[in-house]
Amino acid sequence: MKTRLLTSLGIVIVLAIAFILKAFVQDIGNYFFDLLILIIACFASYEASKLFSKMGKYNNQILATIFPAFLMIALLLCTAYDSSIGIGYTLVISVALLVLFFGIAFVWPLTNYNGTKSEIRTRQLDKSIKPVKYALVKALNTAVVFVYPAFLLLFLTLINHFEDMSASFNALAGFNGWVSFFVLLFALLIPIFTDTFAYLMGGLFEGKKLAPKISPKKTISGAIGGLLWCVLLIVAVYYICHSIPSMGTILDGAGISVWKVIIIAFIGSIISQVGDLFESYLKRSAGVKDSGKLLPGHGGMLDRFDSYIFVAPYIFIAFSILFIVL
Numbered sequence: 001m002k003t004r005l006l007t008s009l010g011i012v013i014v015l016a017i018a019f020i021l022k023a024f025v026q027d028i029g030n031y032f033f034d035l036l037i038l039i040i041a042c043f044a045s046y047e048a049s050k051l052f053s054k055m056g057k058y059n060n061q062i063l064a065t066i067f068p069a070f071l072m073i074a075l076l077l078c079t080a081y082d083s084s085i086g087i088g089y090t091l092v093i094s095v096a097l098l099v100l101f102f103g104i105a106f107v108w109p110l111t112n113y114n115g116t117k118s119e120i121r122t123r124q125l126d127k128s129i130k131p132v133k134y135a136l137v138k139a140l141n142t143a144v145v146f147v148y149p150a151f152l153l154l155f156l157t158l159i160n161h162f163e164d165m166s167a168s169f170n171a172l173a174g175f176n177g178w179v180s181f182f183v184l185l186f187a188l189l190i191p192i193f194t195d196t197f198a199y200l201m202g203g204l205f206e207g208k209k210l211a212p213k214i215s216p217k218k219t220i221s222g223a224i225g226g227l228l229w230c231v232l233l234i235v236a237v238y239y240i241c242h243s244i245p246s247m248g249t250i251l252d253g254a255g256i257s258v259w260k261v262i263i264i265a266f267i268g269s270i271i272s273q274v275g276d277l278f279e280s281y282l283k284r285s286a287g288v289k290d291s292g293k294l295l296p297g298h299g300g301m302l303d304r305f306d307s308y309i310f311v312a313p314y315i316f317i318a319f320s321i322l323f324i325v326l
Helices: 002-024 026-054 061-080 082-110 113-122 131-153 155-160 178-205 220-242 245-253 258-286 301-324
Strands: 209-211 215-219
Touching (some): 002 178, 026 061, 026 131, 026 155, 026 258, 026 301, 061 082, 061 131, 061 155, 082 113, 082 131, 113 131, 131 155, 131 301, 155 301, 178 215, 178 220, 178 245, 178 301, 209 220, 209 258, 215 220, 215 258, 220 245, 220 258, 258 301
Antiparallel strands (some): 209 215
């Protein structure tokens, strides 16, 4: 427990530094956040690749691990030239990059035909499987890892650069990075509040298990408690920010009202718990307790940030709709 708390404290300190930099030294703060997101995505992708391999879904671990870096570069270039291409083309370019890496993942084993045949024998697979078929299946498995977690997780980068996409979201012009500050804050706090209070409420009230075959420790009382406390605390954060005159003006100007925050937090908390359960399902299928050992007391990077994989695209889409309809 002490180790877990110390690791959690370290994570909180790093995030606090990131938000302080984003608030007061915007350019440095934005790219510091991007670097954090990239580190998380690379390690999470590496761990996901290992999980899939243990499930018998063999994939290219090298490509899975480096793909987030190339996607990050593409996203940063797209947001920098948003006035020319817009958010629609940004997403198209991102998907095109994923397809390109899928092609590389398919061709890679075929460049070493004999090595691929040896790999099939080493893995004790059906001897009738042709290297071409094996390469295709392996590439498809690798593409899944490209999507989960990298592609979904890197929506946090788009959230971090909302204002840079002012051509796509005209309502955000002139807010000097504060809108992305608030949205990123909500995106990070929703899983933290949900996970923390699901654990506390579940331990306090216990009761019927939520999904015993996937995650035996999670309870329905914990899920409901995490959901309700998440909404209450997000609302509290909103009012604290809104009580500061300059910040209140920004929130109102961006159309971020308390009722919209309640709805977004409510759905986001549910999605956060789904993300947590999905990763638990993967670990159970792989026959492991943790995805890694990088974070003492927490397991791997994927264990700690699993909820964000589904929450990140949801938050981006939800606020994008909000900003477009303003």
